[in-house]
Amino acid sequence: MFSSFSKLIVLAISALGANAAAGTLQQQTDNWGSNPTNVSFYYYKPTNVGASPALIVAMHYCTGTAQAYFSGTQYATLADEHGYIVIYPSAPDSGGCWDVHTNATLTHNGGGDSLAIANMVRYAIGNWNVDSSRVFMTGTSSGAMMTNVLAGAYPDLFKAGAAFAGVPYGCFAGDGLWNSQCAEGEITKTPQEWGDLARSGYPGYTGARPKLQLWHGTADTTLYYNNFNEAIKQWTNVLGYTQTPVATVENSPLSGWTRYTYGPSFQAISAEGVDHNIPVQENDVLAWFGITSATTTATTSIPSTITASVTATSTTTNAGATQAQWGQCGGIGWTGATACQSPYTCKSINDYYSQCL
Numbered sequence: 001m002f003s004s005f006s007k008l009i010v011l012a013i014s015a016l017g018a019n020a021a022a023g024t025l026q027q028q029t030d031n032w033g034s035n036p037t038n039v040s041f042y043y044y045k046p047t048n049v050g051a052s053p054a055l056i057v058a059m060h061y062c063t064g065t066a067q068a069y070f071s072g073t074q075y076a077t078l079a080d081e082h083g084y085i086v087i088y089p090s091a092p093d094s095g096g097c098w099d100v101h102t103n104a105t106l107t108h109n110g111g112g113d114s115l116a117i118a119n120m121v122r123y124a125i126g127n128w129n130v131d132s133s134r135v136f137m138t139g140t141s142s143g144a145m146m147t148n149v150l151a152g153a154y155p156d157l158f159k160a161g162a163a164f165a166g167v168p169y170g171c172f173a174g175d176g177l178w179n180s181q182c183a184e185g186e187i188t189k190t191p192q193e194w195g196d197l198a199r200s201g202y203p204g205y206t207g208a209r210p211k212l213q214l215w216h217g218t219a220d221t222t223l224y225y226n227n228f229n230e231a232i233k234q235w236t237n238v239l240g241y242t243q244t245p246v247a248t249v250e251n252s253p254l255s256g257w258t259r260y261t262y263g264p265s266f267q268a269i270s271a272e273g274v275d276h277n278i279p280v281q282e283n284d285v286l287a288w289f290g291i292t293s294a295t296t297t298a299t300t301s302i303p304s305t306i307t308a309s310v311t312a313t314s315t316t317t318n319a320g321a322t323q324a325q326w327g328q329c330g331g332i333g334w335t336g337a338t339a340c341q342s343p344y345t346c347k348s349i350n351d352y353y354s355q356c357l
């Protein structure tokens with residue numbers, strides 16, 4: 001657990017772009033709603049804030065703070081330009097992680113850090129005239145995990161989210177703050193199981209779900225890359241898409257990164273060779289949220305190459321073994337079985353992941 005935290009400290013100092021916002025981070029100390037775990041409420045309001053502004057909730061990594069994520073990302077600088085408000089919650093835990101493992105936080109209005117964050121959003125809508133149809137969330141590492149948690153537990157509050165190096169909703173559930181099994185990518189479920197888990201965050205909810213953008217480095221050894229594949233299963237199931245991308249765009253937005261689009265509400269960007277220290281792509285995120293026009297960035301342009309199936313690159317042996325439905329059966333670095341149990345066949349999802357479908 002300690003080594004994982006120390007890797008996350010590296011993230012704080014090297015991955016995040018500098019902020020040059022005109023104003024300062026402020027703290028909301030008045031009574032803003034139920035806050036059972038004592039999360040701190042910080043925010044940035046630009047001087048040119050819109051009459052009915054959009055809101056971004058930006059969540060830090062383990063060992064991080066509101067101040068660190070404010071100064072280490074460009075969301076505040078860009079708020080000066082675009083007139084939205086940013087809320088930076090600060091985790092009460094001494095290790096600076098969000099409580100993404102607790103049942104309370106995983107449950108709609110169940111308590112935990114997520115309820116405090118939800119209440120910050122409700123406060124902003126009620127008191128700052130925030131446009132409730134333009135409430136967004138993003139985060140890195142533990143903050144990306146919380147983005148997944150909020151997508152399951154508070155789909156009613158958020159219109160869209162972007163998670164940099166997280167894990168699926170419910171993957172960290174358990175007794176401790178750090179779930180090694182999930183972190184190391186050892187928890188696998190079917191799309192239906194992952195989808196059911198996410199839907200359990202708000203039982204009976206039938207409204208719209210936030211659109212989501214997931215980002216993950218293939219060389220992540222803090223929250224292993226398989227978590228990206230598992231999260232793709234989860235959100236494609238929740239959002240009603242198949243697991244086959246409808247568009248695959250290489251070198252988007254950076255060289256070596258591949259953007260898989262599964263439908264209008266779900267994208268997953270695989271960053272080849274990138275470790276847990278994945279650099280936040282603020283401009284791309286703002287376009288995904290619809291705060292900036294999609295045409296001003298390369299990121300949401302019509303894909304020039306549509307490759308529904310990528311040829312699997314497999315380095316495997318294990319010839320005798322077979323995988324059950326949904327199991328991994330190939331991809332760069334995969335050393336397990338490559339054959340599927342009848343009647344399933346091994347289909348390439350991306351260069352790093354093939355699955356028995």
Ligand SMILES: *[C@@H]1O[C@H](CO)[C@@H](O)[C@H](O)[C@H]1NC(C)=O
Nearest residue numbers: 037038039040041090091092
């Ligand atoms: C809540 O957190 C703040 C600092 O973030 C601390 O000063 C305060 O004592 C905490 N309150 C409780 C009840 O733990």
Ligand SMILES: *[C@@H]1O[C@H](CO)[C@@H](O)[C@H](O)[C@H]1NC(C)=O
Nearest residue numbers: 103104106107108109110111
């Ligand atoms: C989780 O919390 C909810 C709401 O408090 C409760 O109804 C449910 O039984 C809990 N589930 C578990 C597994 O503890």
